[in-house]
Amino acid sequence: MLKGNLSELPLGTLLQTLATAKRDGVLQIATPWWRSQVALSGGLLFSAEAGRRRGWQAVELLAGLRSAPFVFDESAEPPSEGDLMVPMDAALTKLLAVSQRWSGLVHIPSDWSLRLFLGKKTGELQLTPAMLHILGLLEDGTVAKVLESAARPPLEVAEALDALMKEGIIETALPVEVNGVELLALSFYGQQTGTAFLDSELYQEWLRTLAGPFSLLVSSPRGQETELEAAAREGIKGRVMLNDKDLRKLKAARGVKLTVRPLAHKKG
Amino acid sequence: MNLIGWFDQLGSWVWGLEMMLVFLAVGLYLSVRTGFIQFSKAGVIFRETIGAIRERALGGDGQISPYQATMIALGATLGSGNIIGVTSAILLGGPGAIFWMWMAALVGMATKFAEATLAVHFRQRFADGSVSGGPMYYISRGLGLPWLGGIFAILAAIAAFGIGNVTQVSALSGALYENAGIPPVWTGLFVAVVVAFVLAGGVVRIAKFAQLLVPFMVVLYLLAALAALVLHAGNLIPAFLSIFSSAFSVHAGVAGGVGFTIQQMIKAGVGRGIFSNEAGLGSAPIAHAQAQVDHPVRQGFWGVVEVFVDTIVVNTFTALVVLSAASWSKGGLPEDVLYGSFGVLGAGLRIMPLVLALFVFTTVVSWAFYGEESAVFLLGEGIRWPYRLAYIVMAFVGGLGSFGTLVKISDTMNGLMAVPNLIALVVLGGLVAKLTRGFFSGEPWRPPR
Numbered sequence: 001m002l003k004g005n006l007s008e009l010p011l012g013t014l015l016q017t018l019a020t021a022k023r024d025g026v027l028q029i030a031t032p033w034w035r036s037q038v039a040l041s042g043g044l045l046f047s048a049e050a051g052r053r054r055g056w057q058a059v060e061l062l063a064g065l066r067s068a069p070f071v072f073d074e075s076a077e078p079p080s081e082g083d084l085m086v087p088m089d090a091a092l093t094k095l096l097a098v099s100q101r102w103s104g105l106v107h108i109p110s111d112w113s114l115r116l117f118l119g120k121k122t123g124e125l126q127l128t129p130a131m132l133h134i135l136g137l138l139e140d141g142t143v144a145k146v147l148e149s150a151a152r153p154p155l156e157v158a159e160a161l162d163a164l165m166k167e168g169i170i171e172t173a174l175p176v177e178v179n180g181v182e183l184l185a186l187s188f189y190g191q192q193t194g195t196a197f198l199d200s201e202l203y204q205e206w207l208r209t210l211a212g213p214f215s216l217l218v219s220s221p222r223g224q225e226t227e228l229e230a231a232a233r234e235g236i237k238g239r240v241m242l243n244d245k246d247l248r249k250l251k252a253a254r255g256v257k258l259t260v261r262p263l264a265h266k267k268g
Numbered sequence: 269m270n271l272i273g274w275f276d277q278l279g280s281w282v283w284g285l286e287m288m289l290v291f292l293a294v295g296l297y298l299s300v301r302t303g304f305i306q307f308s309k310a311g312v313i314f315r316e317t318i319g320a321i322r323e324r325a326l327g328g329d330g331q332i333s334p335y336q337a338t339m340i341a342l343g344a345t346l347g348s349g350n351i352i353g354v355t356s357a358i359l360l361g362g363p364g365a366i367f368w369m370w371m372a373a374l375v376g377m378a379t380k381f382a383e384a385t386l387a388v389h390f391r392q393r394f395a396d397g398s399v400s401g402g403p404m405y406y407i408s409r410g411l412g413l414p415w416l417g418g419i420f421a422i423l424a425a426i427a428a429f430g431i432g433n434v435t436q437v438s439a440l441s442g443a444l445y446e447n448a449g450i451p452p453v454w455t456g457l458f459v460a461v462v463v464a465f466v467l468a469g470g471v472v473r474i475a476k477f478a479q480l481l482v483p484f485m486v487v488l489y490l491l492a493a494l495a496a497l498v499l500h501a502g503n504l505i506p507a508f509l510s511i512f513s514s515a516f517s518v519h520a521g522v523a524g525g526v527g528f529t530i531q532q533m534i535k536a537g538v539g540r541g542i543f544s545n546e547a548g549l550g551s552a553p554i555a556h557a558q559a560q561v562d563h564p565v566r567q568g569f570w571g572v573v574e575v576f577v578d579t580i581v582v583n584t585f586t587a588l589v590v591l592s593a594a595s596w597s598k599g600g601l602p603e604d605v606l607y608g609s610f611g612v613l614g615a616g617l618r619i620m621p622l623v624l625a626l627f628v629f630t631t632v633v634s635w636a637f638y639g640e641e642s643a644v645f646l647l648g649e650g651i652r653w654p655y656r657l658a659y660i661v662m663a664f665v666g667g668l669g670s671f672g673t674l675v676k677i678s679d680t681m682n683g684l685m686a687v688p689n690l691i692a693l694v695v696l697g698g699l700v701a702k703l704t705r706g707f708f709s710g711e712p713w714r715p716p717r
Contacts, residue, residue, distance in 0.1 A: 186562065190711075192710045255319075
C-alpha cells in the first residue's frame with residue numbers, strides 16, 4: 001500500500017511511477033468535497049471518478065489538485081466496467097499537457113473549499129459561454145462545487161474561472177463557520193419581508209468574523225427554516241427582528257427562541 | 269367663597285359632564301388619528317402584549333419590562349372604583365350604564381395608547397440607563413411648554429397624597445375595622461411599613477411588587493366574581509341582555525322610583541368608563557415610560573390592554589355579579605348592594621376585604637411612584653427621599669381618619685391633571701399617528717434629541 005500527498009507527488013508523476021512499476025490497483029484521493037479514485041488495471045488507465053465527473057473529465061479535474069492525501073491499494077478491486085480503458089503511455093502524455101495547463105491557472109486558490117462570490121469590480125470583459133455558465137453557478141458555490149458540477153469539461157471551466165478571478169469579477173472568501181445562536185423573536189410590521197434585523201453590535205461582530213455581508217439561516221423550534229437577508233438595528237440586544245409574516249411562515253411568534261446562524265457571502 | 273368652596277366648585281367641574289365630553293372627544297380624535305387602532309389592530313395588540321407576556325424586557329433604556337410597567341399602571345387604576353364605583357354606576361344609571369361604560373372604555377383605549385406611546389417617545393434618558401417620563405415630559409419636550417409640564421407635575425405630586433394614598437388607606441382601615449375589628453392605627457402602620465419597604469427599592473422593586481400582586485389580585489377577584497356568577501347562573505343571561513336592552517331606553521328606577529333618564533345612564537356609565545381606567549388623566553404614562561422597548565408604539569399596545577383589563581374585564585365582572593343578583597333594583601348604598609350581590613358566596617365573602625386590601629396596596633405604591641417622579645421633574649433627584657418619607661407618613665396617618673378636606677383638594681388636583689394632558693394629546697395626536705404609521709411600516713424608532 002502506497003501512501004502520500006499530491007503536494008509531494010503530483011498526479012502525473014504518481015501515475016507514471018505506478019505505470020513504470022506495472023502496478024494494478026485503486027488510487028484513492030482523499031478530497032473533502034467528493035469521492036475521488038483512479039483505477040489501474042492491465043497496463044491501462046482503467047477508470048476514474050471525481051464526484052459527478054467520470055472518465056477523462058475526472059482525471060482532468062484531479063490533475064488540478066495541488067494538495068490531497070492519497071492511498072494506492074493494490075488489493076482493491078477496480079470497478080467492473082472501465083470508463084477510460086486508455087493505455088498508460090497515451091494517458092500520461094495527455095495528462096502532462098493537462099497538468100501544464102493547470103499550472104498556468106494561478107488565480108484559482110489551492111483550497112477548493114473557498115466560497116466564490118461576485119466581486120465589486122466593474123468594467124468591460126468579453127464573457128465567454130463558459131464564464132457565463134460559471135456566473136450562473138455562483139449561488140452558494142465553492143471552487144470545488146463549481147469545478148465539479150459545471151456542464152463543461154473541468155479544465156475549460158477552470159480556465160474561465162481563473163480569467164474571471166484575475167479580473168476581480170469573482171472573489172473568494174474563507175468558509176468561516178459561525179455557530180448558531182439562540183435569539184428571541186421580535187416582530188416588525190410592513191412590506192419588508194425577507195429581512196431579519198440583528199442588534200447592531202452582533203451584526204458588526206458577524207460582519208467582521210465573516211469578512212463581508214451575510215445572510216441568516218433562521219430555524220424555529222417547530223423545525224421550520226428560512227434564509228433571510230441580514231440587517232442591523234439599534235437597541236434589540238438578544239433579539240432577532242423578523243417581519244410578522246416571516247415569523248408566521250416559521251410557525252413562530254414574538255418571544256419564541258429562534259436559532260440564527262450567519263451564512264457568509266450568499267451574494268457580494 | 270372660601271378656598272374649600274372654590275376647590276369644591278372646581279372639583280365638580282373637572283369631574284363633571286362637560287369634562288367627560290372632552291375626554292370622549294379627545295379619545296375619538298385619537299381613534300381617528302390612529303385609524304381606530306384599538307379595533308383595526310386588535311389582533312396585533314393582543315399578540316404583542318398578552319401573547320408575549322412571558323417575554324423578558326428588551327435591551328436599551330429603562331429598567332423594567334413592558335409588562336411590569338403595565339402592572340404598575342394597572343395597580344394604580346384597579347381600586348375600589350372597579351368594585352364600588354361600578355355598583356354606583358348601576359345604581360345611578362341602571363344596567364344600560366354598563367353599555368356606555370364599555371363605549372367610553374373603547375374610546376379610552378386610543379387615549380391610553382397615545383399616552384403610553386408619547387411617554388416612551390419623550391422620556392428622559394440618564395447615563396445609568398434609567399429613564400423618567402410621563403405627561404410632564406411630553407408636555408415640556410413635545411409641546412415646548414416646560415411651565416405647563418411643571419403645572420402637571422405639581423398637580424400629580426399633590427394628587428398622589430389624596431387619591432393614591434389617604435383615600436385608599438382610609439377606606440381600607442375603615443373596612444378592616446368594620447369587618448375584622450382591626451384598629452385603624454395598625455392598618456396605617458402596616459401599610460406604611462410595606463410601602464416604605466417597596467419604595468426603598470426604587471422602580472425595580474415597585475415593578476416586582478406590582479408584577480406579583482396585580483395579576484394575583486385580579487385573578488382572585490375574578491374567581492370570586494365567577495363563583496358568584498355560577499351561583500347566579502340562572503340570572504346571568506337576562507342580566508347580560510339587560511345591559512343592551514336598557515342602553516337606549518328609559519328604565520325603571522331603583523325601589524320603584526321614577527326611572528333613569530338616558531342622560532343619567534350615559535353620565536353614570538361614561539363616567540365610570542373614563543375614570544375607572546384613568547385614560548386621559550395622565551397618571552399611567554408615568555409608569556409606561558419606564559418600559560424597556562424598542563419602539564414607543566409597542567408600549568402603546570400595553571396601554572390598550574390596560575384599559576381592556578380594567579374596564580372591559582374587571583368592571584364587567586362586577587357589573588354582571590351585581591345585575592345577576594338583582595338586589596340593586598331595591599336601591600341602597602353601593603357598598604351594601606355590592607356585598608349583598610356577593611353574599612351568595614357565604615363564607616367566601618370574607619375574601620372581599622382581602623381583595624380590597626390588595627387593590628389598596630397596589631394603588632398606594634403605584635401612586636407613590638407617580639408622585640415621586642413628578643416631584644423629581646420639578647425639584648430634581650434630591651427630592652426623591654423626602655417625598656417618599658412624606659408619602660410613607662401620610663400612608664400611616666391615612667389609616668387614622670378620612671381627611672375630607674385634603675382628599676377633596678387632591679381629588680380636584682387629580683381631575684385637573686387631565687387639562688394639560690388632554691391639551692398635549694390633541695396637539696401631539698399627529699405625532700402619535702406618525703409613530704404608529706412608522707411602526708407598521710417597519711421603520712426604526714428615532715427618539716427626539
